[in-house]
Amino acid sequence: MPVSKKARAAARQFLDPDDEIRYIFPADLMRMSPRPSVLIVVTRKAVKVLSTGRWSRTAPKSLEAEYPRQTRLGPVNTHMGNTFKLGGFTYEVDEEYVAVLNAADLDRAGDLPPDPLPDL
Known part of the structure; x- marks a missing residue:
């Protein structure tokens, strides 16, 4: 299920x-933590x-970490x-989000080939 507009x-x-x-x-943090779920x-x-937090997977409460856009998330x-793994922590994602994670990795600046028909 896609992440909601809210x-x-x-x-x-x-x-x-x-x-x-x-x-x-x-995603879910794989070790015991007071804040096991993250976006x-x-x-x-x-x-x-x-x-x-512990009781929601979709209501962000705080910024835990920030990485440069060039940071690779995969491989899964x-x-x-x-x-x-991200920042020394291991996270688990539902199967439906593996494609999203892989797309984010491919979309890092410089990883996609140039548009072969930029004038169209």
């Missing part, structure tokens, strides 16, 4: 005014990890669940 609107308050959400998906928000400028390890 969750996107709540996540925008953690962005710079001139920034925009490119990709967003929920991973990929913008034009950064990759942000927003804590959603599908051997024991769908996990990936």
